[in-house]
Amino acid sequence: xxxxxxxxxxxxxxxxxxxxxxxxxxxxxxxxxxxxxxxxxxxxxxxxxxxxxxxxxxxxxxxxxxxxxxxxxxxxxxxxxxxxxxxxxxxxxxxxxxxxxxxxxxxxxxxxxxxxxxxxxxxxxxxxxxxxxxxxxxxxxxxxxxxxxxxxxxxxxxxxxxxxxxxxxxxxxxxxxxxxxxxxxxxxxxxxxxxxxxxxxxxxxxxxxxxxxxxxxxxxxxxxxxxxxxxxxxxxxxxxxxxxxxxxxxxxxxxxxxxxxxxxxxxxxxxxxxxxxxxxxxxxxxxxxxxxxxxxxxxxxxxxxxxxxxxxxxxxxxxxxxxxxxxxxxxxxxxxxxxxxxxxxxxxxxxxxxxxxxxxxxxxxxxxxxxxxxxxxxxxxxxxxxxxxxxxxxxxxxxxxxxxxxxxxxxxxxxxxxxxxxxxxxxxxxxxxxxxxxxxxxxxxxxxxxxxxxxxxxxxxxxxxxxxxxxxxxxxxxxxxxxxxxxxxxxxxxxxxxxxxxxxxxxxxxxxxxxxxxxxxxxxxxxxxxxxxxxxxxxxxxxxxxxxxxxxxxxxxxxxxxxxxxxxxxxxxxxxxxxxxxxxxxxxxxxxxxxxxxxxxxxxxxxxxxxxxxxxxxxxxxxxxxxxxxxxxxxxxxxxxxxxxxxxxxxxxxxxxxxxxxxxxxxxxxxxxxxxxxxxxxxxxxxxxxxxxxxxxxxxxxxxxxxxxxxxxxxxxxxxxxxxxxxxxxxxxxxxxxxxxxxxxxxxxxxxxxxxxxxxxxxxxxxxxxxxxxxxxxxxxxxxxxxxxxxxxxxxxxxxxxxxxxxxxxxxxxxxxxxxxxxxxxxxxxxxxxxxxxxxxxxxxxxxxxxxxx
Numbered sequence: 001x002x003x004x005x006x007x008x009x010x011x012x013x014x015x016x017x018x019x020x021x022x023x024x025x026x027x028x029x030x031x032x033x034x035x036x037x038x039x040x041x042x043x044x045x046x047x048x049x050x051x052x053x054x055x056x057x058x059x060x061x062x063x064x065x066x067x068x069x070x071x072x073x074x075x076x077x078x079x080x081x082x083x084x085x086x087x088x089x090x091x092x093x094x095x096x097x098x099x100x101x102x103x104x105x106x107x108x109x110x111x112x113x114x115x116x117x118x119x120x121x122x123x124x125x126x127x128x129x130x131x132x133x134x135x136x137x138x139x140x141x142x143x144x145x146x147x148x149x150x151x152x153x154x155x156x157x158x159x160x161x162x163x164x165x166x167x168x169x170x171x172x173x174x175x176x177x178x179x180x181x182x183x184x185x186x187x188x189x190x191x192x193x194x195x196x197x198x199x200x201x202x203x204x205x206x207x208x209x210x211x212x213x214x215x216x217x218x219x220x221x222x223x224x225x226x227x228x229x230x231x232x233x234x235x236x237x238x239x240x241x242x243x244x245x246x247x248x249x250x251x252x253x254x255x256x257x258x259x260x261x262x263x264x265x266x267x268x269x270x271x272x273x274x275x276x277x278x279x280x281x282x283x284x285x286x287x288x289x290x291x292x293x294x295x296x297x298x299x300x301x302x303x304x305x306x307x308x309x310x311x312x313x314x315x316x317x318x319x320x321x322x323x324x325x326x327x328x329x330x331x332x333x334x335x336x337x338x339x340x341x342x343x344x345x346x347x348x349x350x351x352x353x354x355x356x357x358x359x360x361x362x363x364x365x366x367x368x369x370x371x372x373x374x375x376x377x378x379x380x381x382x383x384x385x386x387x388x389x390x391x392x393x394x395x396x397x398x399x400x401x402x403x404x405x406x407x408x409x410x411x412x413x414x415x416x417x418x419x420x421x422x423x424x425x426x427x428x429x430x431x432x433x434x435x436x437x438x439x440x441x442x443x444x445x446x447x448x449x450x451x452x453x454x455x456x457x458x459x460x461x462x463x464x465x466x467x468x469x470x471x472x473x474x475x476x477x478x479x480x481x482x483x484x485x486x487x488x489x490x491x492x493x494x495x496x497x498x499x500x501x502x503x504x505x506x507x508x509x510x511x512x513x514x515x516x517x518x519x520x521x522x523x524x525x526x527x528x529x530x531x532x533x534x535x536x537x538x539x540x541x542x543x544x545x546x547x548x549x550x551x552x553x554x555x556x557x558x559x560x561x562x563x564x565x566x567x568x569x570x571x572x573x574x575x576x577x578x579x580x581x582x583x584x585x586x587x588x589x590x591x592x593x594x595x596x597x598x599x600x601x602x603x604x605x606x607x608x609x610x611x612x613x614x615x616x617x618x619x620x621x622x623x624x625x626x627x628x629x630x631x632x633x634x635x636x637x638x639x640x641x642x643x644x645x646x647x648x649x650x651x652x653x654x655x656x657x658x659x660x661x662x663x664x665x666x667x668x669x670x671x672x673x674x675x676x677x678x679x680x681x682x683x684x685x686x687x688x689x690x691x692x693x694x695x696x697x698x699x700x701x702x703x704x705x706x707x708x709x710x711x712x713x714x715x716x717x718x719x720x721x722x723x724x725x726x727x728x729x730x731x732x733x734x735x736x737x738x739x740x741x742x743x744x745x746x747x748x749x750x751x752x753x754x755x756x757x758x759x760x761x762x763x764x765x766x767x768x769x770x771x772x773x774x775x776x777x778x779x780x781x782x783x784x785x786x787x788x789x790x791x792x793x794x795x796x797x798x799x800x801x802x803x804x805x806x807x808x809x810x811x812x813x814x815x816x817x818x819x820x821x822x823x824x825x826x827x828x829x830x831x832x833x834x835x836x837x838x839x840x841x842x843x844x845x846x847x848x849x850x851x852x853x854x
Contacts (some may be wrong), residue, residue, distance in 0.1 A: 011023075013136065013139055013140065013143065014143060017101070017102065017105045017140075017143035017146075017147055020102040020103075020105045020106040020109075021063060021066065021067040021106050021109075021110075023060075023063075023102065024060050024063045024064045024067060026064060026068045027061065027064040027067070028068040028069070029065065029068050029069060029070045029073055033073075035070060035073045035075040035076055036075045038065065038070070039075075039076070039077045039078075039080055039081065040080075042058055042061065042062050042081060043080050043081055043084055045057075045058035046058045046059055046062070046081065046084035046085065046087075046088060047083075047084045047087065052091065052093045052095075052096045053095075055088060055096055056088075056093075056095055056096050056099045059085070059088060059096075059099045059100055059102075059103050060099060062081065062103060063099075063102065063103055063106050066106050066107060066110050067106075071107075071111055071114075078107060078111065078115065078117075078118060079117045079118050081118075082117075082118040082121040082122055083121055085100050085104065085118075085122055085125075086121050086122050086125035087125075087761075087762055088100035089101055089104070089122070089125050089126055089129060089140075089141060089144070090125050090128055090129060090805075091761070092760070092800065092803050092804070094134050094136045094137050094140075097129065097136070097140055097141065098136055098137075098140045101140035101141055101143065101144035102140070102144070104122055104126070104144040104147070104148065105143065105144050105147040108144075108147050108148045108150075108152050109147065111152075112151050112152060112153075113152060113154055115148070115152050116152055116156050116157060119148065119152065119156055119157060119160045120160060122148075123145065123148065123161070124160075126141040126142075126144055127141075127145070127164055127167075127172055127175070129141040129805070130142055130145075130169065130171040130172055130175060131169050131171045131172075132805060133445070138171070142171075142175060145161075145175050145179070146175070146178060146179075149161065149178070149182040149183060150182050150186055153183070153186070153187040153191055154191075155191070155194075155195070158179075158183065158195055161175070161176055161179040162176065162198065162202060164176050165202050165205070165206075166205075168480070170209070170210070170211040170213075170214060173206065173209060173211065173214050174211065174213055174214045174217065176202070176206070177203075177206050177209075177214050177217040177218045177221060180199050180202060180203060180206075180218075180221045180225075181217055181221035181224070183195070184199070184221055184224045184225050185224070196225070199221075199225055200225060203218050203221055203222045203225065204222075206218035206221075207219055207222055397464055400462060400464060400467075401464075401466065401467065403426055404426055404429060404430060404433075404462070404467050408430075409427035409430055409431050411427070412443070413428065413431040413432070413435070413443055413444070413447070414447050416428040416431070416454075417447060417450045417451075417454040418450060418453050418454040418458075418845065419454060419457050419458045419461070420457065421461070422461045424458075425457070425458035425460070425461035425462055426461070428458050429458055429462055429468070429471070431443075432471045432475070433467070433471055436471050436474040436475065437470070439474075441478055444479075447838070448479045448482040449482055449811075449842060450842070450845070451475060451479060451482055451483070452482065452487075452489060452490060453486070455468075455490060455493075456486075456489050456490065456493045459493045459494065465494065465497055465499070465500070468494075469499070472490070472500065472503065473503045473506075473507070476503060476504065476506075476507035476508070477507050480507055480508065481807045482807070483508075484508065484513070485811070487504060487508060487513060488513070488524055488525070488528055490504075491504060491524075491528060491531075492524045492527070496527050496530075496531040498531070498534075498535060501532065501535060501537070502535060502537075505532070505535075505537045510532055510537050510538065511538065513528075514528060514529060514532060514538060515545065518545060518549060518552070519548070521548075521551075521552050522552075523556050523559060523561075525552065526549070526552055526553060526556060526559065526561050526562055526565060527561045529561075529565060530561035530564050531561075533564075533565075534564075546569050549565055549569065550565070550566060550570070553565050553566050554566075641661075641662065641669055641673065642673060642676045642677075642680070644658050645658045645659070645662070645677075645680060646680055649680065649684055649688070649692060652692070655692065655695060656695050659695055659696070659699040662677075662699070663699055663702050666703050666706070666707060666710065670703065670707075670710055671709075671710070674710070674712075674714075675714070678712060678715055679714075681700075681715055681718075682714065682715060682718055685715065685718040685719075685722065686718060690727065690730070693722070693730060694729060694730060694733065697722075697730065697733035697734060697736075697737060698733060700737045701733060701736050701737055701740065704737065704740035704741065704744070705740060709744075710744075711741050711744045711745055712737065712741065713741065713745070713748075715737070716738070716741070716748070719738050720738070720770075720771075722734035723735055723770040723771075723773065723774060724766060724767070724770045731770075735773060735774050735777050736777070738752075738774050738778075739774060739777050739781060742774075742778050743778070743781070743782070746789075749775065749778055750793055752771050752774055752775055753775060753793055753794065753797035753798060754797060755767070755771050756768050756771050756772055756775070756797060756798060756801060757797045757798075757800065759771065760800060760801050760804060760809075768804075768806070768809050769806070769808055769809060769812065772798075772801070772809065772812040772816070773812060775798075775812075775816060776812050776819075779816055779819040779820070780819060782819075782823075784823045787819075787820060787823050787824045787827075788824055788827050791820060791824070791828055791831055792831075794816065794817075794820065794831075795831045795834060798813050798816060798817075799834065799835070801813045802814070802835070802839060814839065814843060814846070815846070817832075817835075817839075817843050818843055818846045821843050821844070821847040822847045
């Protein structure tokens with residue numbers, strides 16, 4: 001029963017949710033049935049990870065019990081199934097999502113208000129899938145949510161839906177509007193009276209929503225509630241009888257044939273408040289003037305992996321500008337309809353990825369360009385050396401604009417991504433202009449991850465801002481996730497143009513991106529900070545961040561932005577080029593060693609210095625210099641060194657000295673005292689101070705780096721928890737320890753890959769992300785000779801993660817495959833063929849940035 005039967009395939013999906021129990025046989029419950037044991041068995045089977053088909057069968061069996069009336073038994077415990085059902089509806093398998101959603105619909109119809117206890121777990125999981133690119137997944141979750149709205153009239157139901165009122169996803173806001181409309185139509189008046197104010201305020205916002213579908217549903221609900229009178233009506237009827245246009249952002253390639261009336265479920269009593277309900281499914285198909293149904297396109301919401309290693313070689317400095325202004329207001333994100341206002345000049349054709357040629361390996365061999373700032377803030381004034389040999393000296397603004405206006409691309413946009421010539425760049429930009437003007441973003445399905453590097457490449461040939469102005473803000477809004485990690489590359493290639501920086505701040509969390517980029521310690525991060533400060537966008541900069549900025553500025557002291565920042569924070573300019581800052585503001589503190597560590601080790605893989613340590617070192621607490629290279633007493637006893645370390649950590653002083661002593665005599669101490677050291681380390685890695693944790697991790701890194709016979713395997717659990725922390729230094733150090741351990745014992749990396757598979761099956765994205773970061777760091781450091789033995793397990797355990805809804809997960813998996821493509825291209829070729837053409841192209845693109853190796 002895990003696949004559609006022939007009968008099921010003939011039933012429109014909406015009708016399946018009208019009467020989900022008609023799809024399963026009945027399992028009756030009598031006095032001999034141990035209901036408690038039934039629920040325990042169902043919970044265990046739905047939660048299993050090894051076989052999605054078995055999970056699907058268990059869900060169908062649960063529906064059969066509902067059909068048999070198990071909900072009337074006093075021991076029935078549907079709340080115990082909620083976590084397993086939530087996990088199922090967020091799975092990658094469409095069949096499992098469909099059956100999980102059907103269970104939710106059936107349970108809401110059977111339990112009605114008694115189902116409210118499960119909503120806090122299930123509703124967020126269903127909302128998460130509304131923007132999924134697979135139609136049956138997004139539509140199944142939507143129909144399940146609407147059944148909850150119809151059958152569970154309760155304040156907690158309202159609260160679960162209304163939390164998505166300000167969601168950036170228009171699919172989620174649409175469901176909120178539909179929820180309000182259903183509640184007005186079907187919920188008891190006594191409950192509606194208490195929610196009237198909340199619904200009224202929500203509808204006032206929704207009638208101004210960027211999405212036309214959301215606005216239309218909100219207007220209908222507003223008139224019914226009496227909160228907002230619409231300006232025009234397509235029907236005199238109040239409520240959901242109005243047609244929902246096919247411009248909806250929901251996928252509609254599943255059949256949505258309306259039904260005139262909900263089929264009656266004989267064994268489930270219908271409450272009086274639900275008898276007169278108006279089915280929302282009544283108008284799922286729009287009809288044209290001739291009476292024929294409109295063609296419902298098979299649209300797909302694009303997935304958006306992120307990448308950090310975007311091209312940064314073609315950078316030029318520009319004086320930041322812009323006058324100070326008031327605080328920026330974050331506008332509602334535009335929610336463009338996939339099928340709205342389609343341009344006649346760019347008919348929609350399905351992408352044929354089989355025709356996509358792999359990018360040339362030498363793509364960015366000569367991608368630097370020269371730009372001269374005229375002194376004004378606009379990027380339009382830059383001079384630019386065009387790379388195409390035919391047009392090497394063309395710098396005329398009008399000539400470039402005319403060329404773009406006259407362009408008539410003959411191919412689909414993916415054939416120009418990333419552009420490598422002037423003609424490709426012009427055609428690429430022309431198609432982007434048409435797509436953003438028509439809002440037909442289906443042409444970019446699956447290509448959004450290529451947008452940032454393609455734009456950066458095209459700017460080499462089209463270095464004026466004007467033709468990009470109609471394009472970039474819309475792309476920022478539509479593909480925020482795809483641009484998030486690479487937005488600084490876009491800003492940099494446009495020289496942090498003040499207009500573009502303002503648009504960036506309207507679409508992205510400028511504070512978060514600033515804090516992330518400044519940790520990289522690059523000149524571009526300084527230029528970003530300077531641009532944001534000049535336009536009064538950044539308002540809260542901590543003392544730690546100021547110290548970090550000043551430290552980086554001292555390394556680029558000749559740069560105008562660095563001088564601006566030094567003067568801004570210290571009150572006087574930095575006149576000593578290429579030297580550390582000596583001046584300090586009254587409120588500033590000296591940079592800590594942890595800041596220096598973060599600045600020099602900002603990648604996932606931490607590589608401590610291989611230089612011989614100095615004979616003397618200064619302790620962080622400011623105490624006198626302590627000699628490190630003195631030889632220990634050879635008659636040291638176990639109780640002495642272990643007690644000494646334990647006492648130092650307990651008193652929180654001098655423990656660094658003890659750790660240094662142990663590391664310098666690791667061959668003598670560690671093999672014999674390893675278990676005792678691990679016990680002490682476990683205690684403080686779990687509950688110690690930050691400085692203690694950092695010192696222990698640095699000790700482990702130092703020992704593991706110098707000796708391949710020692711492996712702190714007893715710390716693996718604590719290290720795995722530390723890599724999920726928010727402290728970047730701790731995460732990097734914990735990752736480095738695990739990577740070094742994995743180099744000694746390869747079973748560790750195999751176990752980590754299995755953990756990723758398990759985390760993906762359970763939709764635990766945070767666990768998957770932290771584990772994938774460790775795996776990526778491991779393969780970055782791994783030699784070519786050892787890569788081959790990992791090719792098969794990597795494909796087996798990590799390939800399914802490419803279908804994840806989490807863009808960061810997909811991004812790291814692609815980067816892991818890039819390591820194999822770069823280091824062992826011939827051996828990895830057979831595995832590359834198992835990937836889609838889009839995934840292959842991404843891997844080829846980012847492999848080409850690594851250098852000349854094939």
